[in-house]
Amino acid sequence: MKINVLTMAAFSVMLALGTSCNQKSEQDAKIKALEDKIAQLETGSPTVTPVNAQATTAADxxxxxxxxxxxxxxxxxxxxxxxxxxxxxxxxxxxxxxxxxxxxxxxxxxxxxxxxxxxxxxxxxxxxxxxxxxxxxxxxxxxxxxxxxxxxxxxxxxxxxxxxxxxxxxxxxxxxxxxx
The missing domain is CATH 2.60.40.10 (Immunoglobulins)
Known part of the structure; x- marks a missing residue:
C-alpha cells in the first residue's frame, strides 16, 4: 500500500515537472516571437502583416x-x-x-x-x-x-x-x- 502511495506521489511530481517545463518552453517561444516582431517594427520592415488584415481584390x-x-x-x-x-x-x-x-x-x-x-x-x-x-x-x-x-x-x-x-x-x- 505504501509502495502504491509512493509511486503515485513520484508520478505526480514527475508530471508536474514535465508540465512546468512545457509551459516554460511555450512562454519562451512566445517571448521570442514578440521580440522578433518588435525588431521588425524597429527596423521599419514592411513584412509584418496584422493578424486581422483582410485580402482585397479589385472589383470587376x-x-x-x-x-x-x-x-x-x-x-x-x-x-x-x-x-x-x-x-x-x-x-x-x-x-x-x-x-x-x-x-x-x-x-x-x-x-x-x-x-x-x-x-x-x-x-x-x-x-x-x-x-x-x-x-x-x-x-x-x-x-x-x-x-x-x-x-x-x-x-x-x-x-x-x-x-x-x-x-x-x-x-x-x-x-x-x-x-x-
Missing part, C-alpha cells in the same frame, strides 16, 4: 454601376426657420452593370432621403430626393446624404447648403383661427 468593372450626377450640391439660398426644402438629384448610370442603391443615410434628423429603389440599368436615369426641414435650425446649414451602392467608390455624398434665418424671439404666432 462589369459588376459595378457608376453614378453621373449633373450636380452633387444644391444651394437653397436663404430661408426662414421652419421652411422645408426639397431637392431632386438626378443621375445616370454610366457603369456596365445595373446600379443598385443599398442604403442612404442622412447626416442629421432634419434631412430625409428617398431614392430609386429598383436597379437602374446602364444608361438609364435614377433619382435621390432630399428633404430638409429647417425647424429649430438657424445660420449656415450643410446637411449631407451618403449613398451606399455597387459603385467605385462604394459611398457617394450629396449635399444641400444654405442659410436659415431664425424666427424673431418673442414674436407670437397665431394659434387657431384668426378673426379679420
Amino acid at each position: 468593372p462589369a459588376t459595378l454601376g457608376a453614378f453621373e450626377f449633373p450636380e452633387m450640391e444644391y444651394d437653397f439660398g436663404t430661408i426662414n426657420e421652419g421652411q422645408v426644402v426639397e431637392h431632386l438629384f438626378t443621375f445616370t448610370n454610366n457603369g456596365q452593370a445595373p446600379l443598385v442603391i443599398s442604403n442612404i443615410t442622412a447626416s442629421c434628423g432634419c434631412t430625409s432621403p428617398d431614392w430609386s429603389k429598383a436597379p437602374v440599368k446602364p444608361g438609364a436615369d435614377g433619382y435621390v430626393k432630399v428633404v430638409f426641414n429647417s425647424t429649430s435650425k438657424s445660420g449656415a446649414q450643410a446637411p449631407t446624404v451618403s449613398i451606399q451602392a455597387n459603385t467605385n467608390p462604394a459611398v457617394t455624398r450629396l449635399r444641400l447648403k444654405g442659410t436659415v434665418t431664425p424666427k424673431i424671439a418673442g414674436a407670437a404666432t397665431p394659434v387657431g383661427p384668426v378673426k379679420r
